[in-house]
Amino acid sequence: MTTIHDVAKLAGVSPITASRALNKPDMVRPSTLQRVKEAADRLGYQPNFVARSLRTGQTRIVTLVVNQKTTYDPLMFEFATGVSESCRAHGYSLLIYPAKEPNSALDELIGKVDGLILTDIADQDSRVEDLLGKIPIAIFGESRHRIPQVDIDDAWGAMTATEHLLGLGYRDIVMVTSDVKLLFLKHRMQGYSNSMISAGLTPKFAFGSLDILGGEAAMGTLDQLPEAVLCVSDSMAIGVMRYLNLRNLQIPVVGYDGGYLGEITTPTLTSVKQPFYTAGEQLAQGMFQHLRSRRSTKQVIRPTLVIRESTWPKAPDTAGES
Amino acid sequence: MTTIHDVAKLAGVSPITASRALNKPDMVRPSTLQRVKEAADRLGYQPNFVARSLRTGQTRIVTLVVNQKTTYDPLMFEFATGVSESCRAHGYSLLIYPAKEPNSALDELIGKVDGLILTDIADQDSRVEDLLGKIPIAIFGESRHRIPQVDIDDAWGAMTATEHLLGLGYRDIVMVTSDVKLLFLKHRMQGYSNSMISAGLTPKFAFGSLDILGGEAAMGTLDQLPEAVLCVSDSMAIGVMRYLNLRNLQIPVVGYDGGYLGEITTPTLTSVKQPFYTAGEQLAQGMFQHLRSRRSTKQVIRPTLVIRESTWPKAPDTAGES
DNA sequence: TTGAAAGCGCTAACAA
DNA sequence: TTGTTAGCGCTTTCAA
Numbered sequence: 001m002t003t004i005h006d007v008a009k010l011a012g013v014s015p016i017t018a019s020r021a022l023n024k025p026d027m028v029r030p031s032t033l034q035r036v037k038e039a040a041d042r043l044g045y046q047p048n049f050v051a052r053s054l055r056t057g058q059t060r061i062v063t064l065v066v067n068q069k070t071t072y073d074p075l076m077f078e079f080a081t082g083v084s085e086s087c088r089a090h091g092y093s094l095l096i097y098p099a100k101e102p103n104s105a106l107d108e109l110i111g112k113v114d115g116l117i118l119t120d121i122a123d124q125d126s127r128v129e130d131l132l133g134k135i136p137i138a139i140f141g142e143s144r145h146r147i148p149q150v151d152i153d154d155a156w157g158a159m160t161a162t163e164h165l166l167g168l169g170y171r172d173i174v175m176v177t178s179d180v181k182l183l184f185l186k187h188r189m190q191g192y193s194n195s196m197i198s199a200g201l202t203p204k205f206a207f208g209s210l211d212i213l214g215g216e217a218a219m220g221t222l223d224q225l226p227e228a229v230l231c232v233s234d235s236m237a238i239g240v241m242r243y244l245n246l247r248n249l250q251i252p253v254v255g256y257d258g259g260y261l262g263e264i265t266t267p268t269l270t271s272v273k274q275p276f277y278t279a280g281e282q283l284a285q286g287m288f289q290h291l292r293s294r295r296s297t298k299q300v301i302r303p304t305l306v307i308r309e310s311t312w313p314k315a316p317d318t319a320g321e322s
Numbered sequence: 323m324t325t326i327h328d329v330a331k332l333a334g335v336s337p338i339t340a341s342r343a344l345n346k347p348d349m350v351r352p353s354t355l356q357r358v359k360e361a362a363d364r365l366g367y368q369p370n371f372v373a374r375s376l377r378t379g380q381t382r383i384v385t386l387v388v389n390q391k392t393t394y395d396p397l398m399f400e401f402a403t404g405v406s407e408s409c410r411a412h413g414y415s416l417l418i419y420p421a422k423e424p425n426s427a428l429d430e431l432i433g434k435v436d437g438l439i440l441t442d443i444a445d446q447d448s449r450v451e452d453l454l455g456k457i458p459i460a461i462f463g464e465s466r467h468r469i470p471q472v473d474i475d476d477a478w479g480a481m482t483a484t485e486h487l488l489g490l491g492y493r494d495i496v497m498v499t500s501d502v503k504l505l506f507l508k509h510r511m512q513g514y515s516n517s518m519i520s521a522g523l524t525p526k527f528a529f530g531s532l533d534i535l536g537g538e539a540a541m542g543t544l545d546q547l548p549e550a551v552l553c554v555s556d557s558m559a560i561g562v563m564r565y566l567n568l569r570n571l572q573i574p575v576v577g578y579d580g581g582y583l584g585e586i587t588t589p590t591l592t593s594v595k596q597p598f599y600t601a602g603e604q605l606a607q608g609m610f611q612h613l614r615s616r617r618s619t620k621q622v623i624r625p626t627l628v629i630r631e632s633t634w635p636k637a638p639d640t641a642g643e644s
Numbered sequence: 645t646t647g648a649a650a651g652c653g654c655t656a657a658c659a660a
Numbered sequence: 661t662t663g664t665t666a667g668c669g670c671t672t673t674c675a676a
Contacts, residue, residue, distance in 0.1 A: 015663095016656095027662095050375045053668095054653080054670090261586065264560050342671090351646090375670095377672075648673105649673090
């Protein structure tokens with residue numbers, strides 16, 4: 001293994017000059033710079049990151065903390081890929097840390113990596129307070145603390161979806177949701193409510209677990225079939241579609257997530273597409289900015305509605321039904 | 323930040339004794355051991371991994387090299403989770419490295435991490451030869467080299483699936499596959515062929531790209547509808563089902579992967595379940611064993627057939643049709 | 645069983 | 661602009 005000493009010797013300079021040439025080129029005379037670079041090239045010199053880390057106190061590694069349960073989730077993977085790409089672009093490595101419990105202690109990572117990116121932020125998330133000041137953190141979600149954060153405007157996404165259905169002529173729209181205490185669910189429910197109330201209508205909810213079965217079950221709790229259904233996730237929407245299919249019913253359904261789940265259903269699913277890749281990319285960038293300059297940016301990204309086959313205009317002849 | 327010096331001072335010993343107490347307890351007198359442990363506890367001492375790495379030359383990090391294109395694939399994520407869990411259990415960290423090109427140079431990782439886990443092993447994979455001897459590697463796939471490797475028995479999986487259909491009474495079974503040069507496809511095709519030939523039947527193939535559209539297209543290339551279809555992936559199977567749905571046809575379909583894609587189709591998809599989590603876990607374990615003892619194990623894991631709604635016994639009244 | 649000295653490879657701080 | 665000195669925190673010598 002070649003060290004910076006070998007490079008320095010070959011270039012005829014001291015190790016520190018070689019180090020400077022490689023890391024801070026403008027602190028060194030051009031001719032020296034070139035000799036060092038040539039020497040490094042010739043020897044195939046690769047700096048030892050561990051030694052550098054020990055000296056500088058920076059590992060150039062950031063850690064993405066993921067709830068182990070959502071680890072299989074392709075959406076989370078899309079987010080992780082965005083983070084990963086951004087890391088590469090900034091010369092950082094990404095360590096994936098699957099946390100067993102959502103609020104598990106992350107102390108063991110302190111001092112081992114330069115920063116943490118937290119996901120699955122709950123309404124009351126003790127991790128943020130616990131880690132504040134101990135290690136730089138950035139969160140995918142919202143926090144009142146001055147830390148880098150990227151959030152997706154869930155209220156806006158739900159509003160867009162609701163207004164899409166309203167625009168198609170439907171009035172009796174039910175939201176299929178879950179009573180799990182998750183911030184983004186709350187926001188989606190609020191967005192839907194706001195749009196309904198603005199249109200002079202009453203919001204109505206059907207509850208089930210946050211998965212396919214939950215969507216199916218939620219439909220079973222309704223006294224009568226609504227004109228259209230808006231779901232808080234694609235998986236619930238698939239449950240709703242199954243419920244409708246089994247009974248040979250046809251009403252418009254809108255999902256939420258916009259992943260490829262909605263592409264393989266029949267009919268394909270109109271859905272609110274979450275910009276997870278972008279979110280990951282932006283959040284990592286926020287983290288790097290924070291590491292450099294201590295500044296913390298707060299960003300909100302808006303989802304987009306992907307219109308596919310599961311929504312269509314209300315037929316005029318049935319307009320007076322409700 | 324507390325160092326081993328602080329611990330040593332509090333325990334009234336030298337730093338090196340403290341180090342020994344924490345790392346090689348049996349080299350130290352029990353009473354000393356206890357004092358050091360107490361001191362470490364009281365101070366909340368966390369060893370500095372970077373310093374340790376610099377000294378020992380080991381980073382306790384292994385890197386999973388993933389083809390960037392398959393990064394979104396939930397199956398790959400399942401594999402990664404298995405690797406990740408195994409790492410945690412052995413006190414290692416996992417670095418995810420998404421490689422741009424499948425055969426991209428991985429030299430930059432040499433010296434930075436203790437070992438590489440390679441996936442997406444192609445028929446001719448130059449990476450293995452390139453890295454051999456430079457850094458410990460373990461592969462998900464098959465290699466004639468003496469390196470830790472875990473493979474999934476794809477031939478066996480396809481045989482099981484074929485025999486399932488044969489056992490249900492079908493004889494005219496077509497395999498929907500792709501002509502991409504991938505080892506696992508070859509093996510699945512061989513497994514199917516073997517079973518068909520053993521049963522005195524002729525294997526028949528329909529080709530398309532390795533995705534939903536490809537499955538649909540492959541069906542279009544057939545002169546006549548077979549009695550049953552076996553696919554080399556769930557996504558192709560979904561394409562096949564769409565083809566059948568659009569034409570109101572009903573024949574049994576078997577997929578391959580066994581992920582949750584098959585759970586959301588109607589009917590749910592009988593499929594060969596790939597043990598990706600286990601494979602990841604085992605492969606990481608093989609890597610650690612190799613790092614400790616230089617021994618390399620070679621493992622083959624068998625998939626299991628998950629029988630769901632898309633396959634059913636052949637109706638006796640149509641037995642003579644073909 | 646314990647400790648002293650040394651050094652892993654690199655780069656701040658200071659000095660020239 | 662360049663070099664000297666020193667030390668990041670830990671653990672492997674070697675000696676006691």
